Amino acid sequence: MRIIRAIWLIVLLGFLSESAQALETKAIFQMHQDTVLQIRVLNRETGKKSSIGSGFIIGDGRQVATNYHVISRIILEPELFYITYLGQNGREGELKLISLDIARDLALLESPTVLGEATKTSGLPPNGAPIYAMGNPLDLGLNIVVGTNGGILNQTDDSRILFSGSLNPGMSGGPTLNERGEVIGINVSTARNDISFVVPSRYLNSLLERAKTDPFEIDQDLKVEVTEQLLKYEKGYIKQVLDNKWPTIELRNLSLPGVISPTIRCWDNSAKLNATALYKRFQIRCANKNLVYLDSANKFVGNLVYEYFWLESDQMNSLRFNNLYEKLNKDQIDSHLDEDVVSNFNCDTWFVEISGQEFKTNLCRREYVEYQGLSDVLFTAALTGQKKQGFFITFIMTGVDFKSTLPLIKRFIEQIAWNP
Amino acid sequence: MEPLILEIITRDLHRYHALDKPEIRVGRALDNDVILSDATVAPHHLIIIQDASGAVEIRNLADTNPTRFEGKVENSFKTTRLPIKLQLGRITARLLSRGQAVPETKSLTGNGGTSHIFRHATWAVLLVLLCLFVAGLEYYLDSFNKLKWGELLEFILTETAARIAAFVLALSTLERLLVNRWEIIPVTVTVCLIFLVYHLLSPLTAELVYLFSSSVPLYLFNIGWYLVFIPLAIWLYLTKVTHLKMSKSILLSVFISSPFAIISIMQNPAIRSLFDDFSSSANYQKSLSALNWHISKTVSIETFIAQADNLDAGEFVD
Numbered sequence: 208m209r210i211i212r213a214i215w216l217i218v219l220l221g222f223l224s225e226s227a228q229a230l231e232t233k234a235i236f237q238m239h240q241d242t243v244l245q246i247r248v249l250n251r252e253t254g255k256k257s258s259i260g261s262g263f264i265i266g267d268g269r270q271v272a273t274n275y276h277v278i279s280r281i282i283l284e285p286e287l288f289y290i291t292y293l294g295q296n297g298r299e300g301e302l303k304l305i306s307l308d309i310a311r312d313l314a315l316l317e318s319p320t321v322l323g324e325a326t327k328t329s330g331l332p333p334n335g336a337p338i339y340a341m342g343n344p345l346d347l348g349l350n351i352v353v354g355t356n357g358g359i360l361n362q363t364d365d366s367r368i369l370f371s372g373s374l375n376p377g378m379s380g381g382p383t384l385n386e387r388g389e390v391i392g393i394n395v396s397t398a399r400n401d402i403s404f405v406v407p408s409r410y411l412n413s414l415l416e417r418a419k420t421d422p423f424e425i426d427q428d429l430k431v432e433v434t435e436q437l438l439k440y441e442k443g444y445i446k447q448v449l450d451n452k453w454p455t456i457e458l459r460n461l462s463l464p465g466v467i468s469p470t471i472r473c474w475d476n477s478a479k480l481n482a483t484a485l486y487k488r489f490q491i492r493c494a495n496k497n498l499v500y501l502d503s504a505n506k507f508v509g510n511l512v513y514e515y516f517w518l519e520s521d522q523m524n525s526l527r528f529n530n531l532y533e534k535l536n537k538d539q540i541d542s543h544l545d546e547d548v549v550s551n552f553n554c555d556t557w558f559v560e561i562s563g564q565e566f567k568t569n570l571c572r573r574e575y576v577e578y579q580g581l582s583d584v585l586f587t588a589a590l591t592g593q594k595k596q597g598f599f600i601t602f603i604m605t606g607v608d609f610k611s612t613l614p615l616i617k618r619f620i621e622q623i624a625w626n627p
Numbered sequence: 628m629e630p631l632i633l634e635i636i637t638r639d640l641h642r643y644h645a646l647d648k649p650e651i652r653v654g655r656a657l658d659n660d661v662i663l664s665d666a667t668v669a670p671h672h673l674i675i676i677q678d679a680s681g682a683v684e685i686r687n688l689a690d691t692n693p694t695r696f697e698g699k700v701e702n703s704f705k706t707t708r709l710p711i712k713l714q715l716g717r718i719t720a721r722l723l724s725r726g727q728a729v730p731e732t733k734s735l736t737g738n739g740g741t742s743h744i745f746r747h748a749t750w751a752v753l754l755v756l757l758c759l760f761v762a763g764l765e766y767y768l769d770s771f772n773k774l775k776w777g778e779l780l781e782f783i784l785t786e787t788a789a790r791i792a793a794f795v796l797a798l799s800t801l802e803r804l805l806v807n808r809w810e811i812i813p814v815t816v817t818v819c820l821i822f823l824v825y826h827l828l829s830p831l832t833a834e835l836v837y838l839f840s841s842s843v844p845l846y847l848f849n850i851g852w853y854l855v856f857i858p859l860a861i862w863l864y865l866t867k868v869t870h871l872k873m874s875k876s877i878l879l880s881v882f883i884s885s886p887f888a889i890i891s892i893m894q895n896p897a898i899r900s901l902f903d904d905f906s907s908s909a910n911y912q913k914s915l916s917a918l919n920w921h922i923s924k925t926v927s928i929e930t931f932i933a934q935a936d937n938l939d940a941g942e943f944v945d
Contacts, residue, residue: 483772523771529917531771536913543907550941553907556840557934558925567840567924569911573941582940585909591919610936617932 231386235339236351238388239263242326243381245343246273246316248280251287261342261381261394262292264463266415268321273380274395275307276500282429283502283577290316294323295349295374306418310440310509311366311410312395312500313417315381321326326382328408329389332369334358338370338385340394340405342378352378356391359407361469364444364497367404368392372599374403376424434578441509441607444470444497445615448470448511453622458489459517461598462624470495470513486520486531501578501606504548504550508606510579513619518597525594532597536589549583550574558591562625565591570616572609584610586616631677631709633661634721640807651675653715654688667716668747675722682707683722692716733870745813745868754819755791761826762787787822794818801883806869813868821860825852837916840923853891858884905944 238373246262249255260277264270281288281304291303302316332338333356340352354372359365370383374397383392383405392405423432448468456465456473466473473493478487492514499509518535520528554571566588575581584607589599602619604612633653635642653661656670659868663672669689676684684705689695695714696704704711711722734743744750766782767774798814828848862880865871871879901903926934 481772485771485773525917527768527771529915530768533913533915545907546905546944548816549907550943551905551941552911553941554909554911555935555938556912556923557931558921558923559931560925560927565919567912567915567921569909570929570935570938571909571911571941572938573909574943576943585911587911589915591915594917597915609938609940613932613935616935617928620928 211513232339232353235386235388235540236341236349237385239326239341239382239384240295240349241323243341243343243349244271244294244322245292245349245377246271246277246380246384247293248278249291251289252546257288259343259346259377260379261377262316263341263380263382263390264325264584265390265411266315266323266325266418267608268323268325269318270305270325270415270418271302271316271318271322272382272393272414273314274393274413275309275312276395278314278316278378280461283504285429292316292318292322297554304429305422306414307429307432307436308410308414308417309436309501310499311406313406313410313414315395315414317418319559326390329385329387329391329411330409331359331391331407332356334387336373338383338391338405340370340374340381340383340403342394343412343515344375344377346377350378354401354403358403360496362472363404363471366406366410366497367395368407370394370403370405372403373397373400373401382479389513410427427582430577431502431579434580435580437508437581437606438608438611439502440499441604442611444468444509444511445607445611449614449618453618455622455624456491458491458515459598460596460626461515461517461608462622462626463491463515464513464619464622466493467619468495468511470497472496476514484530485522486518488519488535489517491515499606504544504577508583510603510605512601512603514601516597516599516601520595523595528595528597532589535597536587536599546576548576550576552583552585554585559588559620561588561620561623564625566620567591568620574604578606580608581606583607584609584612584616588620629681629725631675631683632723632725632727633675634710634723635663636719636721637807646675649677663715664795665716665718668718669716672715673713680707683709685711685713685722689715700785728930745816748812751812751815751819754823755788758791758819758822759783759787761823765826774905791815791818791822798883802869805871805879810869813864817860817868818865821857824856828852833914834916834918834920836912837914837918838920838922840912840921842910842912849891853884853888857887 242264244262246259246260247256262271262273265272293299305317306315313392336356338356352372354370357369361366374394378394382390385391392407395406397403402512410533453467454465456464476492495511498507501508550573552573554573557568559568568588571585572582583605586602632647633644651660654670654672655668672689673685673694693700709724713720773931784841802810832844832848858880862876865876
């Protein structure tokens with residue numbers, strides 16, 4: 208009898224707790240249904256939507272926070288596009304961009320009139336705590352998604368919270384809320400399967416402060432602002448990487464820079480070889496996760512990618528080995544940007560002594576058409592003079608100041624050690 | 628009275644008729660002295676009359692496609708000066724005297740040599756075998772798995788032998804059309820020599836690219852090969868082996884080589900890069916060499932970084 212009572216008690220408690228959560232979600236939804244807006248970028252000529260996202264009222268009640276990527280079309284073509292909001296109650300109006308944080312994918316918009324009660328921001332709840340994302344998925348109407356807080360991700364340069372809920376297109380820029388209905392972050396992206404990402408609210412607070420002290424001027428060239436912010440962020444990132452102590456990884460005869468920043472993850476990238484192959488190859492690819500959305504044409508920049516490729520054979524003569532070595536020495540940069548977006552690459556070649564070994568190195572750079580001062584940098588180095596061993600490095604950075612990458616490249620190759 | 632010769636011009640082996648009567652009739656009908664079986668020639672096209680003084684009179688008999696004398700249409704033409712060029716429909720002919728000088732005899736064996744490789748089947752066979760060996764060697768050097776003899780043989784037969792055969796067939800047919808002769812051996816020798824020179828120059832060019840750390844030798848090779856070497860080789864063949872006239876050889880060499888030049892320009896990335904203004908790829912120096920000969924000095928990391936600091940920005944394409 209006691210056992211039956213205990214089972215009933217457990218079932219009842221479970222039911223009650225589910226009811227409490229459902230009520231809480233509903234309350235949060237009701238609390239914010241008038242503060243969460245649909246953000247739309249419209250074409251002045253056609254009057255139709257070019258992109259949509261979400262936003263929410265913040266600051267003094269006239270300001271609206273959203274993602275930079277939601278409104279980025281106006282950066283390249285401000286004369287053609289403009290931003291509007293659409294409220295749950297059908298109210299709509301034009302907004303102007305007053306500040307942005309490109310590195311964290313945030314934008315602050317402003318209405319000429321008060322739009323409603325501003326939301327309050329808060330710090331991050333403990334890991335595992337329930338959090339709620341609101342927004343307008345797929346232009347279908349306001350919705351709320353329940354998930355849990357997965358904490359700050361250091362591989363994204365602390366600019367992302369892991370949200371175990373399902374964010375969908377159109378929810379970008381909407382608020383992520385704690386159980387008290389306070390904004391703890393801004394919806395930003397998803398990796399599908401309930402893996403989503405949120406920008407911590409502290410960056411929004413900084414943006415609000417910046418908008419007060421340094422608001423945009425009416426005719427300010429936003430591309431210059433975007434470039435300056437990006438360069439500042441990337442310079443800071445490179446400095447941060449240089450300030451780190453670099454662990455090494457061993458690959459056959461070499462000690463190599465390993466995970467040089469918490470933002471970087473390294474993976475074995477070795478291809479499966481044919482059983483009759485007369486050689487061995489080992490490949491390690493390291494790449495960062497803190498990419499920055501630039502615009503719809505350029506997509507993401509801020510890549511820091513380096514790849515190691517070791518090749519050896521004791522069954523091939525030197526001519527045959529060199530043919531293979533040369534064939535595998537490929538261009539690893541895989542962006543297919545066109546001439547409206549970037550310049551041609553300019554490359555030069557050096558033979559450089561690294562750890563007592565000679566390497567044939569190439570350094571290439573290309574520039575961004577719309578963002579003066581922004582470059583993509585490609586560095587490669589191939590071991591020479593070995594008859595049956597080959598090794599090459601590819602090192603790529605995108606959307607950076609060219610000169611600021613050179614100290615990083617210098618330290619990178621200085622850290623390579625050849626162990627005979 | 629010196630007998631005349633009527634030369635009927637064809638693609639190569641012209642026909643010659645000795646005119647041993649004072650009056651010679653020329654036309655398509657079978658009662659003529661010289662019969663020309665061409666639909667554009669009239670049944671009785673012209674009469675050639677030679678008088679005792681040596682003067683020649685030619686009378687046109689054709690209403691359709693009347694005879695042209697030195698390019699002009701006339702009913703009658705009289706002259707004592709030979710040769711005379713005649714046009715009978717689409718047939719071109721010349722009236723010559725017996726004393727007309729003929730060009731110098733071209734030696735089958737070149738300039739007095741006895742081992743002219745273009746005329747001996749042994750050379751052709753040896754060169755074909757050498758080509759197959761070179762192709763097999765190249766396959767071996769470019770294979771990075773355990774060698775399978777069946778695959779090697781298949782490659783040699785389907786890639787090299789078939790290609791050489793296709794070129795020989797195409798060029799021999801072309802030569803048959805040009806000079807009415809099948810010239811399999813000289814064409815085979817020529818195709819093999821071109822194949823071998825290409826496979827000699829290709830690795831040499833790759834070494835030069837590495838030596839100078841520059842793609843210029845590759846561009847020069849690609850342009851020079853299709854735009855200079857191939858037309859030159861064909862021109863040499865046509866003048867020295869086929870013995871065509873200079874002007875005809877030049878025109879034909881350009882005509883024959885131009886499809887290869889166009890295809891190579893369209894397909895070759897090195898050549899295309901000269902015409903394409905923009906590339907999203909970084910065309911850096913990827914060449915590596917087993918010899919590792921290079922004229923650039925090996926520098927320290929500090930020097931490299933100092934020089935890299937001056938690397939110019941990429942060029943924008945308008």
